[in-house]
Amino acid sequence: MPSLALNSTCDPGKSAQALSSLGQIAKTQATLLSCAAFRILPPFGICRNTLDRRQRYSILGYEKVKPTMSGQVVTRFAPSPTGFLHIGGARTALFNWLFARGRGGKFLLRIEDTDRERSSPEATDAILQGLAWLGLDHDGDVTSQFEGAERHAQVAKQLLSEGKAYKCFASQDEIAAFREQARSEGKSTLYRSPWRDVAVESHPDEPYVIRIKAPQDGTTVIRDQVQGDVTIRNDQLDDMILLRSDGTPVYMLAVVVDDHDMGVTHVIRGDDHLNNAARQMMIYQAMGWDVPVWAHIPLIHGADGKKLSKRHGALGAEEYQKMGYPAAGMRNYLARLGWSHGDDEFFSDAQALEWFDLDGIGKSPARFDTKKLENLSGQHIAVSDDAALLQELQDFLSATGEDCLGSKKSALMSTAMYCLKERAKTFPELLEKATFVIADRPLIPDQKAAKNLDAVSRCILKELTPQLQNASWSRDGLEAVTGTFAEAKEIKFGKMAGPLRAALAGRAVTPSVFDMMLVLGREETLARLNEAADKEPEVQDG
RNA sequence: GGCCCGUUCGUCUAUCGGUUAGGACGCCAGGUUUUCAACCUGGAAAGACGAGUUCGAUUCUCGUACGGGCUGCCA
Structure with a gap:
């Protein structure tokens, strides 16, 4: 399952x-x-990967x-x-x-x-x-390949005893020299060990590696589910090493x-x-x-x-x-x-x-x-899911070495999540948009937000705030109050939105002002609005 | 050098020989809006190149170009 x-x-x-x-x-x-x-198929006819996906399948x-x-x-x-x-x-x-x-x-x-x-x-x-x-x-335990070394060596030895592998006494220098020369002459660099068919009796008492006896003619076909049939001529394959001279498997x-x-x-x-x-x-x-x-x-x-x-x-x-x-x-x-x-x-x-x-x-x-x-x-x-998202956000915070949200903040965060998550591509973005939840009073607006808190704007806030005092604290209620207010003042609601955002979040980019008010609650909302209306903002750098 | 693999919009991809070559991201324009964002609508944008097979090739074959991989007593 x-x-x-x-x-x-x-x-x-x-x-x-x-x-x-x-x-x-x-x-x-x-x-x-x-x-x-x-x-292992030897299909002489099929030697190109001409199969399309469906055929491969x-x-x-x-x-x-x-x-x-x-x-x-x-x-x-x-x-x-x-x-x-x-x-x-x-x-x-x-x-x-x-x-x-x-x-x-x-x-x-x-x-x-x-x-x-x-x-x-x-x-x-x-x-x-x-x-x-x-x-x-x-599933299961993580396994270490190294720990299976004995078993691997045993397989190499089995192959050796069955004559499917052999001891090769060529030194690394010898092989390296061969390759260098082959390359300079433009020849194949595949190493052909001279020890492949040497009788055991003639073996020297020296370090050796165990090499597999690779087939020297014919082809090997890899039936690959992605690549199709891939055919390799066996003469392109060398007698690869199975066991190093120190007895460890490759x-x-x-x-x-x-x-x-x-x-x-x-x-x-x-x-x-x-x-x-x-x-x-x-x-x-x-x-x-x-x-x-x-x-x-x-x-x-x-x-x-x-x-x-x-x-x-x-x-x-x-x-x-x-x-x-x-x-x-x-x-x-x-x-x-x-x-x-x-x-x-x-x-x-x-x-x-x-x-x-x-x-x-x-x-x-x-x-x-x-x-x-x-x-x-x-x-x-x-x-x-809001709860899962909050948890992952906390994980993100701890992965980046920052403080996790305390219980109060995370409670607020989870009520706010609905208006946050649809506009964030990443957790840092989510956090940025959640500034109104995370920041504490007194809010210090950033530059853009501060521009929305000039004298005129603060005046608007000052007049609006009392109206909110007795508003029904629902989306409809808030929309009604602000709408009426805007009408009475003959200003567009858009004019009020900027200052409200700035007062509520200290940012120019936030969720809807109504959502913020709802999340923050009447008391906190009014407190923020009053605070913003009362004094000229200190501007945060940047 | 030898061998192997790959090549469709900028990017990720769809396409079972016949499509106006589709979608998504991004981009551009317009709309909506409570700034930004989000959202909606529209747009530009591709078969590496050359042969061959076929009535017909993005699709099959070959070659070329370009990219990648392997060619270790590395994994």
Whole structure:
């Protein structure tokens, strides 16, 4: 059953309903698609990815070999802890989460920390925090790839004993020299180890790595749900290293073993791994394991079209939280980046869960667009449940290191939320528009507001205030009083609005004056109006 | 260098060989209004290029250009 905890944008009752029907959809789909583990196909005819989305999809049903024991979809997100969770990683995680949870499957989290030099616990924490903010909860424990090293090595040794792998005694210098020369001569830099067929008896007593015996002719076809069939000639593949000379496994071995052991049915990851998939398939084949369904998604580029990297405009997920985007908006935006469901742009988590599928993923890289994020973000804020929104606002405040709202202010905030949330794209904007709630008397108007508190305006306020004293404190009542007043003075209501805003909020940009009065209540409203009418405003800088 | 992938408005995308190539963000104009915003209406805006297949190609094929990825005892 998909988790609902995150769905702050929907009416809880409705969501529960939607999700229970979703559970059924998920069930059917799970049976249908379940783990369509493909055999390694040698289709000599099909060697280009000429299949369109629908065909790619139909392949799934058509050629599926056998479902896993449980028939359940299992996906995983496997970041390497070398930095924060950037936007591309976040989206990969989202896709995996959506795919699994949308069909009642499991979403696993594995930290690929086999590179001890570059892995750090801080990075792991940052990634975990980013996922937590985005609400992408995983099943089971977070696993460390490094901790499976023994198991990985065992697989390498099994392959060695079965003659599917061999010891290679070539030194790193030797190989580096070879590559350099090959490159300078414009030749292939693929290293062909001379040790592949050397008898054990002739092995020296020196450090060695274990390399897989890659097939040297024929082709390997990656049946990718996003990219179509991708054919790679086996002579382009080298005998990759499985175990380093210090006995530790390399990533390429570890992923395969872990994905297999964890029962991963669908590997959804960045297309920088597309070529790797061919190499990894050699291990699946050698071990006689079922190959998972591949889905290599295009990378996200920066606004300038260049690759997004830590040095190039990529920000950690938590940076977006600090900028004040609601997680639901972020999820919506990220889902829509590279994936589509017809013309749907703005949708809830429940809808995304129901709609998300591999055949909706595009093949070309997308650029990150802040404007659209903001727009979606604003729409999510507008439809959010008031209480949930207030909570997320508090989280935002504490994430940015600011003081949370006290109980009095947050109570006022929640009554005001209805007139605030429809006009804010981000939390800072929401806060700005909520100045009338947050600020205490005496209010210090900003420059624009101060202009609306000149002598004439203050005079108007002075005369209006007594009328409000006995007004019925409802929208209609307030509109009637101010309307009558404006008529009597032969001024447009618009003339009064500016001063009222300035007096009530100290700002020129606020919710409707009536809403502010209603939220503030008679006493506070009159107090603010009197205060503003009585003295020339001190102007706040800026 | 070798191999692999990609290319529709500025951006995200729709399109199952026949559409005035649709939507969304942004932008511009107008309207409404209680400033700003929000909102409403309208507008400008795209098939990288060249061949081929076809009665017909954005769609299928090939080539070119451009972009990206991989090519590690990194992940």
